[in-house]
Amino acid sequence: MIRVVLADDEQLIRSGWTAMLALHDDIEVVGEAADGREAVEAGTGADVVLMDIRMPRLNGLAATQELARRSPATRVIVVTTFENDQLVWGALRAGAAGYVLKRAPLDELVEAVRLVHSRSAVLFPDALRRIAGPHHGRSKPRVPVELTPREHDVLRQIALGRNNAEIAATLYVSVETVKTHVRHVLDKLDARDRTQAAVIAYELGLLFPGAEEPLMRAGPCP
Known part of the structure; x- marks a missing residue:
């Protein structure tokens, strides 16, 4: 309930x-x-x-x-x-x-x-990207956030509102692998959930409004 x-x-x-x-x-x-x-x-x-x-x-x-x-x-x-x-x-x-x-x-x-x-996805990502912009930003952290290429792929998918199963299908990885990457992204961004991770990513310039298009893959990749 x-x-x-x-x-x-x-x-x-x-x-x-x-x-x-x-x-x-x-x-x-x-x-x-x-x-x-x-x-x-x-x-x-x-x-x-x-x-x-x-x-x-x-x-x-x-x-x-x-x-x-x-x-x-x-x-x-x-x-x-x-x-x-x-x-x-x-x-x-x-x-x-x-x-x-x-x-x-x-x-x-x-x-x-x-x-x-x-806690499976971000609510209404299109509206989130609409209100994101440089005037909402905060100062850069002293130690830059460093994501692996795959973690950045997952972050982009989070910002698009994808749930774990949808991210797994897009990136050709298992749902368990996605969960691991999501956990690492949240930890590195010090975010309490997916929505806050997307907000922080926009603020820090890791994502940009209008730039987070679905990834197109020709086949499985690591």
């Missing part, structure tokens, strides 16, 4: 999410929050938190950062109108696993909850 907390200052939105999620046997709404501080308290220990960005007392960015500190296993999905790229990017840097648009179909929200809970 996926335990979900809903954080939005509009009761009507929370009620709609609750009614929709209740239709799915593998998801249970275990709490609600009308502001960021309530979101931190209610979300601590939950599996997934649906987090509005603009809320009273504490905004979604700050609440996400605090949740990442208090409850590292809790996955935050930022729910936004996408009107402010800087806020979305800040939330991803703060530790959000991904985001969905408030105008998106409700079944997309359900899919997002299941996806981040499974």
Whole structure:
């Protein structure tokens, strides 16, 4: 069972999410929050938190950062109108696993909850690349991040939103090999999950918006 907390200052939105999620046997709404501080308290220990960005007392960015500190296993999905790229990017840097648009179909929200809970892929990579850019960057680390060519291949596939099976098929390696490479990438980037790895990679110039096209392989390669 996926335990979900809903954080939005509009009761009507929370009620709609609750009614929709209740239709799915593998998801249970275990709490609600009308502001960021309530979101931190209610979300601590939950599996997934649906987090509005603009809320009273504490905004979604700050609440996400605090949740990442208090409850590292809790996955935050930022729910936004996408009107402010800087806020979305800040939330991803703060530790959000991904985001969905408030105008998106409700079944997309359900899919997002299941996806981040499974930790299998990055949510909505096209939008992630859209808001990535040099003005979001941070200073280069003193010791440059050094990835092997294969780890960089895997990082590119992560940024495209591929899951382990899709990466394995693209690179002609086993799923277990992909898992090993993913683990090494996360360790080297000091990232808590795939989404944060993609964010860090854009910030450090390891990936560039629009450049991460699927790799075309003529056949198996090491």
